[in-house]
Amino acid sequence: MSSSDSSLRSTTAAAPIAPATSVWLTPAELLLLGAVWGSSFLFMRIAAKDFGAFALVEVRLALGALILLPFLWRVKDQIRPSHWLRFLGIGIINSAAPFVLFAWAAQRAPAGVVAISNATVVMFTSIVAFLLFGEKISKRGALGLLLGFIGVAALASGKTSGGSVLPAALAGVFASILYGFGGNFTKRYLHDLPPSAVAAGTVMCAAIVVAPLAFVTWPSTPVPALSWLSAVMLGALCTGLAYFLYYRLLYRIGAPRTSTVTYLVPLFGVIWAWVFLSEPLTLSMAVAGALILGGVALSQRRASAKK
Secondary structure, three states: OOHHHHHHHHHHHHOOOOHHHHHHHHHHHHHHHHHHHHHHHHHHHHHHHHHOHHHHHHHHHHHHHHHHHHHHHHOHHHOOHHHHHHHHHHHHHHHHHHHHHHHHHHOOOOHHHHHHHHOOHHHHHHHHHHHHHOOOOOHHHHHHHHHHHHHHHHHHOOEEOOEEOHHHHHHHHHHHHHHHHHHHHHHHHOOOOOHHHHHHHHHHHHHHHHHHHHHHOOOOOOOOHHHHHHHHHHHHHHHHHHHHHHHHHHHHHOHHHHOOHHHHHHHHHHHHHHHHHOOOOOHHHHHHHHHHHHHHHHHHHHHHHHO
């Protein structure tokens, strides 16, 4: 048994959840996680215009790392120098670069558009696993990928208030591609550490990488209080608390069931943008969302069947 398996078992054993409680707790936590991650696009939309992409992402990463640091400290004796190099590389691919791309996109398109583009993560994770690691894609999975790409095309072709959302949609899709690489690399190169510690290490390294860029691009004018509040919520709520919920679910119900939160994130992203920013749901967004989530559903059915 590996040290990560031992850590996982001890963590699970230390906080048992009664079956009767789990019946309602697991759906409630999945719903909460979807709502929290969906709100990140709202907060980015509010704060990005005042902070700029690098400064906003640095605040998010620094606060998230601060909240997650105890998970890393708990396994400090298991961490070797090679782990730090992997934390750094995966932190750039899986946190720093995607966060910057999403923050950049949030300055140029409605929050709902950016949230929908994020739903392609599951599909790109499958593609990367196929191309780099030889994992098979079934016919159902291939159909799901095709539907997803049609959805991306529909999303990128849309317009809001007379302006094209193509650059923002492509930035969101590119960020999702990076998440696809990051997820696969994490699974293969950091499997010997508890996932919560991996999250802490990668987010902390990502914060260190972005810090110089944030320093040289820090806004020269005072940032409004609402934007500061949104940045704090991005770090504390959408990064720190969200990772805690994610790994709590991962330990309890496994990766396939936990990944169903992918369905909820764009839904909540669009809802929050509509409620708080009065952003309309356009026809292209509705069509794209249906196609992308339909593609994800096919991929998830395949993954669940293999479990």
